[in-house]
Amino acid sequence: MKTQVAIIGAGPSGLLLGQLLSKQGIDNVIIERASGDYVLGRIRAGVLEQGMMDLLREAGVSERMDKEGEIHSGFELAFNNKRVHIDLEALTDGDTVMVYGQTEVTRDLMQARSEAGLTTFYESSNVVLHEVKSQSPYVTFEQDGKMQRIECDYIAGCDGFHGVSRQTIPESVRTEYERVYPFGWLGLLADTPPVNNELIYCKTDRGFALASMRSPTRSRYYLQVPLTDKAENWSDDDFWEELKKRLPDDVASQLVTGPSIEKSIAPLRSFVCEPMQYGHLFLVGDAAHIVPPTGAKGLNLAASDVATLYKVLTRVYQEGDKECISQYSDICLRRVWNGERFSWWMTNMMHDFGDVSVNGADAATFEKFMSSELNFYTGTEEGRRVIAMQYVGLPYEPLSTQ
Numbered sequence: 001m002k003t004q005v006a007i008i009g010a011g012p013s014g015l016l017l018g019q020l021l022s023k024q025g026i027d028n029v030i031i032e033r034a035s036g037d038y039v040l041g042r043i044r045a046g047v048l049e050q051g052m053m054d055l056l057r058e059a060g061v062s063e064r065m066d067k068e069g070e071i072h073s074g075f076e077l078a079f080n081n082k083r084v085h086i087d088l089e090a091l092t093d094g095d096t097v098m099v100y101g102q103t104e105v106t107r108d109l110m111q112a113r114s115e116a117g118l119t120t121f122y123e124s125s126n127v128v129l130h131e132v133k134s135q136s137p138y139v140t141f142e143q144d145g146k147m148q149r150i151e152c153d154y155i156a157g158c159d160g161f162h163g164v165s166r167q168t169i170p171e172s173v174r175t176e177y178e179r180v181y182p183f184g185w186l187g188l189l190a191d192t193p194p195v196n197n198e199l200i201y202c203k204t205d206r207g208f209a210l211a212s213m214r215s216p217t218r219s220r221y222y223l224q225v226p227l228t229d230k231a232e233n234w235s236d237d238d239f240w241e242e243l244k245k246r247l248p249d250d251v252a253s254q255l256v257t258g259p260s261i262e263k264s265i266a267p268l269r270s271f272v273c274e275p276m277q278y279g280h281l282f283l284v285g286d287a288a289h290i291v292p293p294t295g296a297k298g299l300n301l302a303a304s305d306v307a308t309l310y311k312v313l314t315r316v317y318q319e320g321d322k323e324c325i326s327q328y329s330d331i332c333l334r335r336v337w338n339g340e341r342f343s344w345w346m347t348n349m350m351h352d353f354g355d356v357s358v359n360g361a362d363a364a365t366f367e368k369f370m371s372s373e374l375n376f377y378t379g380t381e382e383g384r385r386v387i388a389m390q391y392v393g394l395p396y397e398p399l400s401t402q
């Protein structure tokens with residue numbers, strides 16, 4: 001089989017890239033390790049920046065998002081039983097974010113792909129990338145017990161943090177930057193009305209909590225937990241009880257509880273692989289970088305990589321300009337590091353690091369620095385604007401069109 005772009009992974013990065021390339025007449029095939037249902041069963045991101053909303057519109061997959069997604073013009077930071085409103089719209093140029101789950105984005109993209117009759121292999125195993133430095137790379141994999149080979153011009157590695165694409169870049173060429181945090185987030189999804197109409201990020205002596213949502217009838221909550229905890233050892237009652245203790249009192253009294261639909265623990269990590277391009281292979285999204293979820297940046301950074309790559313490949317195919325290939329990594333990494341820094345900063349400021357020393361400071365000293373940071377930034381309009389600007393996302397800087 002032959003295609004122009006072989007895409008590894010049918011998460012949001014792979015599906016969105018495939019959709020945008022197809023709209024430009026660029027042929028692509030997606031190879032995914034899991035089943036479609038498995039991909040849709042993963043509960044992840046919930047907040048889309050303006051740039052990602054616009055990209056989904058450009059891809060022609062925004063109809064349901066525009067109908068069902070909720071525009072949020074602000075969010076709250078709670079600490080010391082105080083609630084500080086970050087008015088995104090007033091503090092920026094009228095920018096807002098949208099609450100529309102990653103699951104729904106993925107479902108819309110899958111549907112568009114199947115309606116367009118584009119090829120996706122699900123449940124493929126032993127996916128291997130070959131000759132990525134050459135003009136004729138190819139991908140092999142096993143499908144229903146048979147070996148398959150797809151010849152292509154380019155490969156997009158959209159296979160997440162645990163995928164194979166990044167490992168294809170020789171270690172001598174790759175530099176990896178990493179910070180692993182000493183706690184995780186326990187997430188719970190429930191068909192209960194959200195406790196507040198905006199997200200609330202809470203810092204408490206018992207650890208961090210986040211009150212989020214998916215719709216007016218579906219809420220999503222998170223608790224900071226030790227990495228040694230197991231989701232199955234947390235009963236729903238234990239979760240709700242702990243959440244009430246971490247929400248501001250007036251909010252906790254409004255909490256509606258109910259049975260969980262999903263409960264899982266995610267570790268927190270900051271990670272970047274440089275460069276993001278090697279020969280005819282491009283890394284996209286979580287395959288190249290991971291952020292802790294505190295700034296809601298993971299999915300949005302993935303979307304901005306996709307925006308850049310689809311512009312690069314469009315230029316390659318429509319204008320024969322191969323020079324721009326070497327710009328992909330630098331363009332993406334500028335934005336990635338901004339997102340990494342913001343997520344790291346928010347994570348440091350909002351979490352309880354227990355007795356772990358951080359950045360060379362003992363735990364008590366680090367906590368004093370972070371409390372002061374939080375008070376300083378939330379206590380002035382300039383500080384709140386710095387938070388707001390970063391939360392709504394910096395402008396996309398995909399390839400310029402000059």
Ligand code: RFL
Binds near residue numbers: 014102158
């Ligand atoms: P994904 O979504 O991980 O998709 C990668 C796909 O590649 C497949 N795959 C392979 N396919 C073929 N061969 C192989 N060898 C393969 N290995 C893997 C996988 O099955 C999968 O389908 O990466 P992508 O597309 O780059 O999308 C990135 C986003 O998923 C990610 O950034 C966000 O979900 C991160 N994230 C969050 N981001 C936010 O912006 N806001 C959030 O609130 C938020 N919450 C989260 C999150 C990530 C979580 N993880 C990673 C556990 C909550 C969680 C729990």
Ligand code: PHB
Binds near residue numbers: 045220293
């Ligand atoms: C979510 O709703 O899953 C969510 C929202 C904001 C975050 C992280 C997760 O920062």
